[in-house]
Amino acid sequence: MSEAQAQFSVLKQTADPGVADAIEQLIENGEDHELNRINVLDFSVRTGLDEERVISGFLHASRLGLFDLTWNVLCPGCGGVLDAHATLKSLRHDDYHCGLCACGYEASVDEQVEAAFTVSPRIRRIAAHDPDTLPIWDYFKQVFWSSGVDLPANFEQLMDDLAEHRALIVAKVNEGVPLRQIYRDVDALIGRQGYDNRHRVYPGRVIGHQISKVHSRLPRSIAAGFGIRSLQTLVGDLIVERMHHRSPLWADGAISDHPATPGLWAVEPHIAFRDVGVKFEEILVVTSSGSAYWLDDDLPHVRRWQRTAAA
Ligand SMILES: [Zn+2]
Numbered sequence: 214m215s216e217a218q219a220q221f222s223v224l225k226q227t228a229d230p231g232v233a234d235a236i237e238q239l240i241e242n243g244e245d246h247e248l249n250r251i252n253v254l255d256f257s258v259r260t261g262l263d264e265e266r267v268i269s270g271f272l273h274a275s276r277l278g279l280f281d282l283t284w285n286v287l288c289p290g291c292g293g294v295l296d297a298h299a300t301l302k303s304l305r306h307d308d309y310h311c312g313l314c315a316c317g318y319e320a321s322v323d324e325q326v327e328a329a330f331t332v333s334p335r336i337r338r339i340a341a342h343d344p345d346t347l348p349i350w351d352y353f354k355q356v357f358w359s360s361g362v363d364l365p366a367n368f369e370q371l372m373d374d375l376a377e378h379r380a381l382i383v384a385k386v387n388e389g390v391p392l393r394q395i396y397r398d399v400d401a402l403i404g405r406q407g408y409d410n411r412h413r414v415y416p417g418r419v420i421g422h423q424i425s426k427v428h429s430r431l432p433r434s435i436a437a438g439f440g441i442r443s444l445q446t447l448v449g450d451l452i453v454e455r456m457h458h459r460s461p462l463w464a465d466g467a468i469s470d471h472p473a474t475p476g477l478w479a480v481e482p483h484i485a486f487r488d489v490g491v492k493f494e495e496i497l498v499v500t501s502s503g504s505a506y507w508l509d510d511d512l513p514h515v516r517r518w519q520r521t522a523a524a
Contacts, residue, residue, distance in 0.1 A: 217336045220277045224270070232270030235260045240279065240332055246351070249341035250285070250329035252360035271330050280330040285359055287325050290314035292362040301326075313357075329360050364489060371484065371491050374406050376518040378482040379507070383497065386473045386505035393469040396420055400465070403484050411485040411492070421480035423461035424496070473499045477508070 217240070225233040235256075239247065257267040275282045283297040284304060288311040295309040295318070304326065310317045318325070334342045341347070344356045354364055365371070378399055385395040399420060403410050412420045460468040463478065476499060483492035496508035 217279070220274075220279055220336075223277055224274055224279070228270040228273040229262070229266040232262055232266050233274075235262060236270060236274055236279070240337055245339040245341065246355055248332040248337065248339050249355050250283075250331055250360040251280070253328075253330065255360070275330060278333055279336055281333050282328060282330055285327050285329055287327060287359045287361075288314055288316075289318060289325055290316060292359050293357050294359050327359055327361065365486055367486060368489065368491075371408070371486050371489070372514070373518065373521055374408070375482070375484060375491055375493060375514070377402060377406075378484070379493065379495070379515075382480060382482070383505050383507060386497065386499060387503075389472045389503055391470050391472055392463045393465055393467070396463065396465040396469065399482055406484070408484040408486050409490075411483040411490040412481060415483075417462050417464050418466075419462045419464045420482055421463040421478050421497070423463075423474065424477040424479050425461070472503060473497075473505065475499050475501045475503070 221233065221237045224236065228236075239251075239256075251271070253267050253271050254264065256262075256271075257264040260267070271280060272282075274280050281299075283299060284301050285294045286296045286298070286304065286309050287293065288295050288309075290311060291313050293311055293313055295311055296305075298304055308317065309319070331341065332339060340351070341355045344352060347355060350364065350368065354362075381398060381402060382395060385398060390398075400410050412418065460466075463469055463473075463480070478497040478499060479494060480497050481492050481494040483490055485491070493512075493514050495512070497505055498508050499505045
């Protein structure tokens with residue numbers, strides 16, 4: 214009898230037999246990602262088994278060595294796992310830092326800590342035991358984010374569909390189409406693709422803005438995710454540009470009803486499917502003659518699209 218089989222038979226005697234069977238099924242037949250950071254509440258819903266019995270069953274199984282239980286400290290901003298502890302006692306109460314949100318947090322056990330069960334490598338080896346070998350999005354799904362965060366099945370498609378926006382925007386700017394109309398063309402393309410326009414929730418609903426030097430003596434603070442100094446510069450630019458009836462902001466209002474003015478534009482179309490959005494943010498160069506090109510074509514997302522197109 215293998216180590217796992219011996220443990221399953223002990224589990225059947227100590228835990229609810231239905232739960233023990235479901236756990237055995239999962240370990241034997243589940244996909245790798247299903248055995249990583251198992252959310253026991255989801256497991257209870259999926260299997261229709263009683264929640265308390267499921268929790269108790271998983272705790273028994275962990276004691277037997279079938280699973281490793283970790284207490285994960287989650288980022289309240291993005292749901293990323295900032296730290297994982299083997300016991301609740303080792304939880305610190307401050308100085309957790311999220312690289313993705315660029316923010317520090319204090320841990321609160323009630324809201325920010327999840328218990329997650331991962332199959333022990335002695336029982337079954339899964340990809341998440343070797344996180345460095347995972348493709349990037351699997352890494353984010355399985356390692357970076359907590360068990361409560363998942364990406365939709367069409368996530369790769371959502372990323373791919375952003376490519377059309379990059380091509381559309383530079384082509385329309387080159388044709389001298391007013392920025393307001395390009396915004397509407399992007400909106401129409403988003404609609405045809407079956408997604409939502411997510412850049413409409415940015416301040417001013419902007420899809421981009423002109424880049425200028427920051428002149429400010431205000432502190433480097435952040436307001437709603439935007440640096441105060443850049444907001445102040447933008448407001449200053451807005452006043453100057455309004456006098457010329459054009460805007461450094463690129464949105465869908467009358468003030469954007471002009472072709473792109475020469476200079477650098479930071480462009481960030483942001484498309485979403487349900488509660489997951491994807492965007493790129495790139496510099497568009499508009500020359501004094503009105504022609505336009507993307508500053509850099511050798512970028513990770515562009516290379517990704519090229520690989521997809523070649524495949
Ligand atoms: Zn975060």
